[in-house]
Amino acid sequence: MTREIPDGMNENARETWPSEELIKSWLGNELDFELRLGEHTPIPDDPEAAARARKFRDVLGLFCSGVTVVTSISDGSPVGMTCQSFSSVSLEPPLVMFSPAKTSRAWPLMQRAGYFCVNILAAGQSELSNTMATKGDEKFTGVGWTTASTGAPVLEGVLGYIDCTVQQVVEAGDHYIVIGRVKELGNGDRTEREPAVEPLLFFGGKYTKPQG
Numbered sequence: 001m002t003r004e005i006p007d008g009m010n011e012n013a014r015e016t017w018p019s020e021e022l023i024k025s026w027l028g029n030e031l032d033f034e035l036r037l038g039e040h041t042p043i044p045d046d047p048e049a050a051a052r053a054r055k056f057r058d059v060l061g062l063f064c065s066g067v068t069v070v071t072s073i074s075d076g077s078p079v080g081m082t083c084q085s086f087s088s089v090s091l092e093p094p095l096v097m098f099s100p101a102k103t104s105r106a107w108p109l110m111q112r113a114g115y116f117c118v119n120i121l122a123a124g125q126s127e128l129s130n131t132m133a134t135k136g137d138e139k140f141t142g143v144g145w146t147t148a149s150t151g152a153p154v155l156e157g158v159l160g161y162i163d164c165t166v167q168q169v170v171e172a173g174d175h176y177i178v179i180g181r182v183k184e185l186g187n188g189d190r191t192e193r194e195p196a197v198e199p200l201l202f203f204g205g206k207y208t209k210p211q212g
Contacts (some may be wrong), residue, residue: 064203069119070098071145071153074109076154081106082133084202085175086118094182096162100177105135107176114166116180117152117180118160121200122188123209128155129200135167149184158188159199 071080085099096118100107110116121129131139144156148163155161164180188197201208 062204064201064208067121067129067200067202068098069121069124069129069155069158069208070100070106070110070116071119071155072106072110072113072116073151073153074113078145079106079109080132080139080153082129083118089179095179096164096182097169097177097179099172099177101175102123103174107178111166111169111178114177115150115152115183116164116166117148117150117154118162118180119153119155119166119186120161122157122159123198123200125157125200128157128209129207159197160187161185181199 028211061112065084066086067085068083069080070083070086071078074078081100081104083098085098087097089097097116128143130141140153145153146156148154148161150163150165152163154163163184164182164184166178167181168179170177170179198209201210
C-alpha cells in the first residue's frame with residue numbers, strides 16, 4: 001500500500017513513515033462506536049453487495065433511538081463508549097442489552113471488569129456523546145462522575161443510569177450482544193424542582209430531540 005507523505009517531507013522517509021492506522025491510534029481520533037448499525041464495517045467491493053449494505057444502513061437509520069454512554073473501570077481508570085444499540089430485555093430477572101462492535105477498544109476492558117453502567121444522555125449532551133465516541137485516553141477529562149454499586153461511572157447530568165454485571169455475551173456477525181443483569185438503576189442527579197429534561201435522540205444520521 002502506498003503511504004501518503006506530508007508536504008515538505010523527504011521522499012526517502014516513505015518506507016519508515018507510520019501507517020495511517022498507527023497514526024490514528026496515536027492521535028486517538030477514531031470513533032469507538034457507531035450510531036448507525038455497521039457504520040465501521042467495510043462496504044463490499046461487489047456493486048450489488050455494496051448496494052445492499054448501504055440500503056441496510058440507510059433503512060436501519062430510520063429507527064429513532066436514544067443515545068447512551070456505557071461505562072466501566074479498567075485498572076482503576078474509567079472507560080466509556082457511546083452506544084445507540086441499547087434495549088431492555090427482561091423484567092424478571094431484570095436484564096438489559098447493548099451491542100458493541102468487535103472493533104471496539106472499550107468493550108474488552110468492560111468484559112474483563114465484568115460490569116458496566118448504561119448512562120442515558122439528555123438533549124444537551126451531544127458533545128459528551130461525541131467525546132465518549134473517540135478512541136483517545138483523555139475522554140473523561142473534565143467529565144464529572146460518581147460511582148454506581150458496581151463501581152462503574154455514573155456521568156453527571158444524565159437522565160438516568162442502569163448499573164449491571166455482565167450476564168452473557170453472544171457473538172453476532174461483526175458485533176457482540178452483551179446481556180447485563182441489572183444491579184442498580186435510577187434517575188440522574190437533577191432535583192424534582194428542576195425542569196424536565198428531554199432525551200438526546202439520533203435519527204437519520206444526526207442528533208435530534210423531541211419536537212413539542
